Amino acid sequence: MHSLREGYRALVIGASGALGQAFVQALQCDPRCARVQAVSRGQPCAWDLTDAASLAAMCARLQGPWHLVVDATGALTLGGQGPEKRLQELDADRLLHSLQVNAVGPALLLQQLAAQLERGERVIWAKLSARVGSIEDNRKGGWYGYRAAKAALNQFLQTAAIELARQRPLAVVAALQPGTVRSALSQPFVGNEALDPAWSAQRLLAVLDALEPTGRAQFVDHLGQPIPW
Template sequence: MQSLPTNYRALVIGSSGAIGSAMVAHLRADPRCGELVGLGRSSTPRLDLEDESTIAAAAAALRASGPWHLVVVATGMLHGPGQMPEKRLAQLRCDDMLRSFAINAVGPAAVLTHFTPLLAREERSLFAVLSAKVGSIGDNRLGGWYSYRAAKAALNMIVKTASIELARTHPRTVLAALHPGTVDSRLSAPFHAAHGKRPASQAAADLLAVLDKLDPAESGSFHAYDGERLPW
């Protein structure tokens, strides 16, 4: 991460997932990274996106180690036990939609609430959340996937709104929503042929490269892994 200060401090939330663990590996290999912490349900401190108290406690535990220059929320939920993306409106179940929102939008919003105060103010800092191109309202041409699309669209709005506030207190910070593409992971396993998936290591490298190049004037933007700016 050439745009960050030497010995920058990095946090990866969702570090046990395919993209999160790949990001940890890339950052660990970066000689300019001075400190790296991965957080998740099995980490110490523990962080569970469905339990705000763990998010607040993790942020409090890491505050004294800051300021932090890079925070990546590498999480997401497309399907789960007894829950698959809806193909038709008739398949929509409110409980499934609420869980999708909890993990894909509300949880990351809570991370923003508790972790943005830990960001460096006098130096450049970066805060990224994994979104998805299917969360783009302007790009929706196929329909379906109601819960996931709506939750990621909500996440995009949270990112855009938070970037406006953050610019007042952290003018050198970039907040961005990133689309990783179709990655070989548990999230994409039921939906795409093997040849259509990109390795998580490549996705992580691409996303970090895109983030590294963003200017503070682009804070609050939505980008794909190849740098393309995506419509809201």
């Protein structure tokens, strides 16, 4: 990461997932990165995306300041059930659960950790999103809860980016489409016909390295191409 200062500090949340692990490994191999803290389920304490108090307690144990935060949390399959394909499959509890895990929880992480971002320097908040969260790019329908949650997540990121820019004008906030990578999340839907997580993480770090602060969130894919909101 050449756009961040020498000796930058990185935090990866959701480090037990395929992409989270790949981000940690890639950052540990960067000689310009002084420290990588990996946060996974149960570390540094028990926490849950649906429990605001546990998120606050976990974030309080982290010791910034951070120059790069990668939030790799999220879930497509919840309670053993995958995304809905038809209106008839909608269930209120499942929809709310998806919103909590994929939008509200990540927004609360940003709320808790924004103050730990370094001031007066370039900093990056990177959140894994999904192309299906794009309202304009929705061409196939289906996946109601996941689409809605990722669209809500993107709105949280956009709104937070505007606020963050007032005190941290060099901040970059990015919603990332990693491509379909081989992971527990994607396996039921694409099998092994997916991208290598290590390759995707390397590409996403390169994309983040090239983004300029704009005072707005940026929605981009692993090739650096912008995605319509």
